[in-house]
Structures are given as structure tokens and as C-alpha cells.
Amino acid sequence: MAEPLHPYCRCLFYSANALARGVTRLAEEAFAPSGLAPSLAFVLMSVNRHPGIQPKELARIMMLHPSTVTRLLEKLEGRGLLRRRSEGKAVFVHPSAAGKKVYPALQAAWRHTYARYVRVLGESVARDLTEGTYSAAVALETTSA
Amino acid sequence: MAEPLHPYCRCLFYSANALARGVTRLAEEAFAPSGLAPSLAFVLMSVNRHPGIQPKELARIMMLHPSTVTRLLEKLEGRGLLRRRSEGKAVFVHPSAAGKKVYPALQAAWRHTYARYVRVLGESVARDLTEGTYSAAVALETTSA
DNA sequence: ATTTTTTAATTGCATGTACAAACAAATGAG
DNA sequence: CTCATTTGTTTGTACATGCAATTAAAAAAT
DSSP, X not given: OOOOSSTTTXXXXXXXXXXXXXXXXXXXXXXXXXXXXXXXXXXXXXXXXXXTBOHHHHHHHHTOOHHHHHHHHHHHHHTTSEEEEEETTEEEEEEOHHHHHHHHHHHHHHHHHHHHHHHHHOHHHHHHHHHHHHXXXXXHHHHHO | OOOOSSTTTTOHHHHHHHHHHHHHHHHHHHHGGGTOOHHHHHXXXXXXXXXXXXXXXXXXXXXXOHHHHHHHHHHHHHTTSEEEEEEXXXXXXXXXXXXXXXXXXXXXXXXXXXXXHHHHHOHXXXXXXXXXXXXXXXXXXXXHO
């Protein structure tokens, strides 16, 4: 058989990264009206859901490195969308009034993202794929730690 | 039911990115002995496979933006692993002697990456996941273009 | 109580990636 | 033939992310 279009298509490193870039682009377009990049939006949604949440918990929830969370929080605080309150070594994050106000728009953008990839992939494929990628991500993460 | 450990586990943006980061970390560890980051390694493997390949074709094969390929080629050329020859507006990329020499090590690292995630996920799960992420990535890409 | 260890958060640095704009060359239209 | 359009490549800029090292606080050990 001839060489496939994408010779690395049997490599999970390749495929997973290609998929992540693709769906990230979709999400960026969907979140663009809110003025926030998807990662920032997800952090802000989490903070809205759990006012007073700590960076460590945000990192766990989003499977991100703590330093990454610090950077995202800096940006959101710089835009006046949340505030960090230090108490000892701990930090507690609360949404600001502006941060609360955009919350519905973020949820709408999130739904829009979902609708877009479901339209391309089909609902059941999307669901299976999401579930498969999620459990694999968890399996890989717990392996390393 | 209680809130899941990762409240975004039903979101493909979240899951796909988490998976990509996890498998990228695995690949980085596997490719570390070669001294190359995985993306650089994949480009160099492609160049070894197709001496004289053009950046545009590399971008297509790897599903990367052409500018990204330029950056990767810059780095590889800076390390003396390949050479770019300009001919009109086209560029042809050839592996250098050093670039040819590391090729077997890169293939070994690639196999090692595969072995590691198969050990965590199981062979059939890994295969299905790779296939699913690959076709979804292709579907999303062709949608945008 | 002092010292050691663990923990939470941040900072410096590096990487991979994309988009928009620039540029140069090739191709097509008049 | 000249001019406009398309095409391949590169630059400038920006962002998300991680690791290693650092700081500061809390907890544990002595």
C-alpha cells in the first residue's frame, strides 16, 4: 500500500497534538467574542463556579502546571476579571464584578464550541472521543506522578 | 451525582489538550537521549525519509502552520542536522551527515514513546484512540480550510 | 523551641505554536 | 510585454505551557 497522507497517523503523539490544535482553534473562534482565550475563559469559569478557590486546586482541576495557573491568573487579574487575596502561603481567588458579568457569555461560547465540533464529528463520535481522550489523559497523568 | 474530579471532562477542548500534553511529556522523555524535542525529531525524520522535501509539504504532512515549520527548520539547521537550499521561491531540505547519523536513534526513541503509552493504555485502546484522534483531527482541519 | 521537611505560589527561562504581514518568485490576464 | 494575482517562505509578535529554582509559610521531627 502507498504511504499514507500523514505518515505519522498511527502515532498518538502526532494525532493527539493535531486534534488538540484543531479543537483549540475552534474554541478560540468561539470564545473570540468574549475577548478571552479559551484557557483564560476556563479558569474564569472555574473561579465563578468556586469563588475562593486556590491556584493549586485550579491546577488540579484543569490538569495544568501550577506555574501555568499563576500566569493565567495574572492575566485575568490584570484585566480586572478576578482578584487574588493572599493569606499566609495560600491564595484565594474570587471573581470581580466584571468577571461575574462575563460568565454567561463564556458559557455560551463553551456551548458554541461544543456545537461546532459536534457538527463536524457527529454527536456519538464526539462523545466517545471525548471520553477516550479524557481517560487516556488521566491514565497518563497518574502514571507520571 | 457529585461533581466529577475534572468538571470539564466532557469537553473535547479540555480532554484533547490534556491528552496532548500528557503524551508530549512522554515523548519528550523518550526523545531526550537524542537531544531533540519531539517536533524537531519528527521533522528530521521526515527529512531523512524524503530528502529534498519542501517546507510546504512538511507542513502538510505534520499538520503544522508553515511558519511553524520554518522555525523548526531554523533550529535543526542551526544545529547542523539539515540544510536548506533555496531555488527561486522554493526551498529544498536535505539532511546533513549528522542528521542522517541520528536518524536511527530517533526511530528508536519513537518506538520507545509508543511502547510507553501502550504500556499505560493497553495496545487496543491505544490503537483505537490514535485512530479516533487522527480522523477527528483530519475532519476538523478540512473543515477550516 | 529549634530545626527540618513539606507545601503553595511565584519567577526566570525555554519551547511549540499560530496569525498577520511582508516578501519574493511564479503564474495568469489584459 | 506588463501588471495583477497567486504561491512558497520567512518575520514580527503573541500566547499557552512546562520545568527548575526560589520564596515563604506551615507542619513535622527532634
